[in-house]
Amino acid sequence: MRAKFKALVGVAGMTACAIGAPIAAQQAAAPNASAVANPANWPQLPMKLKRDPKVEARVEAMLAKMSVEDKVGQLIQVDIASIKPADLETYKFGSILNGGNSAPNNDELAPAPEWLKLFDAFYDASMKRSDGRPKVPVIWGTDAVHGANNIVGATLFPHNIGLGAMRNPDLVRKIGAATAAETAATGIDWSFAPTVAVVQDDRWGRTYESYSEEPEVVAAYAGAMVEGIQGTIGRDFMKPGHVISSVKHFLGDGGTGGRDQGDTRVSEAVLRDVHGAGYMTSLPAGALTVMPSFSSWNGEKMTGNKSMLTGVLKDRWGFQGFTVGDWNAHGQVPGCTNEDCAAAINAGLDMFMYSGPGWKQLYANTLREAKDGTIPRARLDDAVRRILRVKVIAGTFDAGRPSARPLSGKFNLLGAPEHRAIARQAVRESLVLLKNNGGVLPLKPSANILVAGAAADDIGQASGGWSITWQGTDVSNKDFPNGQSIWSGIDQAVRAGGGKATLSRDGSFTAKPDAAIVVFGEKPYAEFAGDRATLEYSPEDKSDLALLKKLKAAGVPVVAVFLSGRPMWVNPELNAADAFVAAFLPGTEGGGVADVLVAGKDGRPAHDFKGKLSFSWPKRVDQYVLNRRDANYDPLFPFGYGLTYAAGATVPVLDETKPDVAAGDASQFFGRGRAAPGVMLEAGGALTSARVDRRAQEDSLRFVFKGGGDGRVALAAGTPRDLSREANGQLSLVVEYRVTAKPQGPVMLAMENNGKSAAVPITAALNGAGSDWATLAVPLSCFASKGVDMTKVARPLVLTSASALGIDISDVRLAMAQGPMACPSK
Structure with a gap:
């Protein structure tokens, strides 16, 4: 080939x-090169x-x-x-x-x-x-x-x-x-x-x-x-x-x-x-x-x-x-x-x-x-x-x-059988086997197989961005009527071989299974919404790793099927699995995964792994620039790597230490009870604040505006943010909140840059909210149309009220809002 x-x-x-050509050398030499081509x-x-x-x-x-x-x-x-x-x-x-x-x-x-x-x-x-x-x-x-x-x-x-x-x-x-x-x-x-x-x-x-x-x-x-x-x-x-x-x-x-x-x-x-x-x-x-x-x-x-x-x-x-x-x-x-x-x-x-x-x-x-x-x-x-x-x-x-x-x-x-067959073949050939210690794979179809993980029965997550919706979010399996989830494909293959497959999202079981397949990975995203600070997989949520470790500690052979839009630093997850498959974003034909993981009735592989990495796989969390022709090329798995059943190899225990590098989500301004790196919380005027619980202990803030004066809560960026691409991409400022005391007067939500503030009224939204957590989304275009320079946003959120109001805030971020976009008018 x-x-x-x-x-x-x-x-x-x-x-x-x-x-x-020596690409890295040319790149390093070109910081001030001309933009005029010859x-x-x-x-x-x-x-x-x-x-x-x-x-x-x-x-x-x-x-x-x-x-x-x-x-x-x-x-x-x-x-x-x-x-x-x-x-x-x-x-x-x-x-x-x-x-x-x-x-x-x-x-x-x-x-x-x-x-x-x-x-x-x-x-x-x-x-x-x-x-x-x-x-x-x-x-x-x-x-x-x-x-x-x-x-x-x-x-x-x-x-x-x-x-x-x-x-x-x-x-x-x-x-x-x-x-x-x-x-x-x-x-x-x-x-x-x-x-x-x-x-x-x-x-x-x-x-x-x-x-x-x-x-x-x-x-x-x-x-x-x-x-x-x-x-x-x-x-x-x-x-x-x-x-x-x-x-x-x-x-x-x-x-x-x-x-x-x-x-x-x-x-x-x-x-x-x-x-x-x-x-x-x-x-x-x-x-x-x-x-x-x-x-x-x-x-x-x-x-x-x-x-x-x-x-x-x-x-x-x-x-x-x-x-x-x-x-x-x-x-x-x-x-x-x-x-x-x-x-x-x-x-x-x-x-x-x-x-x-x-x-x-x-x-x-x-x-x-x-x-x-x-x-x-x-x-x-x-x-x-x-x-x-x-x-x-x-x-x-x-x-x-x-x-x-x-x-x-x-x-x-649409979804014609001949097209689905092409897609299923593509899934089979795109899977890359990174690890198969002890020859765990292929799985015997007559075995008792546990299928776990949040992505196992989620066609949308397997499809990624650009799937019905732009970001690939807010869809369910019913929105893919001609598709098959990875779980469904495995279940079908195992039952055909005389075995039993059980879906358990959290990995719980009563009778110990012969093996477990855990399907997990990145949530869907598209374009700039997927830009990351590092290549560490899920730095803020280690529940997938905990699931792998739990099953391994129970003595269950673990096969990890990892969904991602890029190679990622997953050394801990690799260590916690006996076999590890990079499935990338396979789409609607989840049966293609089972075709390779589950053996035929004779116990022999029905299909061998053919996939070879087209991107080098990082050894360290900071190796986001890692290309074959770069100087000091040192990947965990090099370009072209991919094991097969015919030619396997044992992967040793990997180093899980991380260098101190910047991390976090650039689209998140506030979450988990604190302002994001590079963002400072400002609160002043006639109000008080306290920590409260939502998803975890003290992961949200409660603000009580006392009235009789100007209460103000703001998130200030240490360096002004360029949000022009997000505004052009129709993103919104999304606030997850809970009203604890209805507003007694006008409440304004603003965005500021040097010398300019644009505010929209959100009183009606807060009055219409119940006592449960709710989501408010204001299109960035609402602020841009009022004159805010979106290339230099100093304060992405300013919440003001001169009257009494009680509100809890758990998250402030940029995201694609559901439903039609409209600027609040009252």
Whole structure:
């Protein structure tokens, strides 16, 4: 398989010398490197998708008849949560999208027919015109990143980190095709995938969206996934059942130091040889769209970097498709706002991705700039030409209404048996066996097996982020009607072998089992919500470790199945288990885990372990930058490690000591009875405070506002916090509280930065709360709209009342709130 990887990389034009360069040395030497690329330093790519004279003639004929208003409309994509179908009767926008938490009727559990019905409505409005100018159909983009993951009933495949462990590009191609077919069943014609980040710091919350830390693995997969999604040029390219692919995030998103939307400080050579690897194969495979990154390269936002978007991507590489921005990313370009950013278009962005109520302002500003020459006519026409070209190639003009397309409405494709079989194979091949001391695995199917752990019967946790909801939270097994939990798969396999399996979340039992499988791991998250300070697994809650130790102390052989979006420091958990399986985020086909762990009726392995680590596994909690070509490379398990039944090894007792490193959750401001590191609690005025219990002894604070004066409670950040990405990502300030005495007057919740305070009333919420613990969520946008500079928040919470009030507070954090977002008005 390794030979195949190198051959695929060679096709991309990347030499062995380039890929094998001393990466760490180049990174270390580049803290002040330029952000201007020299296209001559980049290889020319063997692009297979050539310009078709018939397509070009059709595009030019339309372009000649379009007004400036029509052209500007094509440059804008709006989230369905911010726009209605009727709006497209007037505003002929190029695209719509559903953001991570957007769905028909504002219902994330909306059935598939509702998605198709809504797309028909948007399409019909986009085609409604009588002025004789060209009718240009709208296209719908969605994040189908591990299956058609927004749709209830879809097959959810392992996330990319698990696919990377398979080392099987052919299976990746099948996964892309199955995902495209299930996406097309809802009429949607554009998938924002694949992610081809080459992650170098595993603290990043999007690590699981990366195939590997190694560019050669990413290069081998990127082209294969694009061919699966779009079809293969010269064979079934963009035929019915295939959808438009978007390669993301261009470029360097995996090198931001573990911070989402951060700054990749590397030389141009590292940017090319490491982070550019996925583009070397995906673009020649015919990827029709590319999504520039939120992140920066050497201090300059990629969305505004002309040397990369135009100089390298379009001029040097000859990319003929179009670029689409990430979620309001253009607003982060210097001098821009979400509603005004000619600079991004002039740099080479072809389509804005916009969310929010101000899309009319974005249109008006862009139209003005197109008319006054701020956006040159040639640049405007180039962007529109590219968008039209993709729509023609994709068959959008000829396919008719979404519901009339060949696969539309064939909802039996969602979770189809053949797709589930592909996913189950992917689960089997993605599992990495880290430890099997004493040959505990495979388990005899005739045995008495205890299945424990919070994640054993939780399909949502096994699927991770981007699973029905953006963060993958607030879902239950019933929301995956075609899926199977890991517990269900084990139970089925053991019963088929004549044994007995028992589910016990806490590991309790009456009769001692022959063995126990404990399924545990990270709770779902997506994007910046998953950024971490260290790679220690669950530093604040050691209940999973206690469960492993309890079973081991009872003399029960313990098999740990660990779910995670990245390699993590789990030395204590490894020591407490006899066998340890890194399952990453396997998705909806939990039976694939049982296929490998449970032997056949003859007692022999039904399937051997095939997975090999695509990310190095840390020996110490501070090894978050741990890549094969780094200096002083010293992992616990190296890149490519993975035991098999045929070739096992004994893992010795591991060191459990931890260096004194910063820890904690950057999104948590207060919890467990204390302010988070770097945050100080301030309380003053007419109030008293005391410690009270909620989940544990003295883990909450009670505030009694006496009235007759200004009572004030605040959380002050030692260093002002940049919450702009969280505000843009529609997060809320979430307070878990309990009212002990109803407010006798107005109560305000505010956020402050230097010189500016923005407050919203929360009196009604507190009056409506009962005596139990409750949750208040105020969108960060409420504070931003009132003038708070979200890049410099000094006090993320200020609670004030001049009247009597009793309130307990246990947690203050940033999170995605449930239900519709609204600013409190009273």
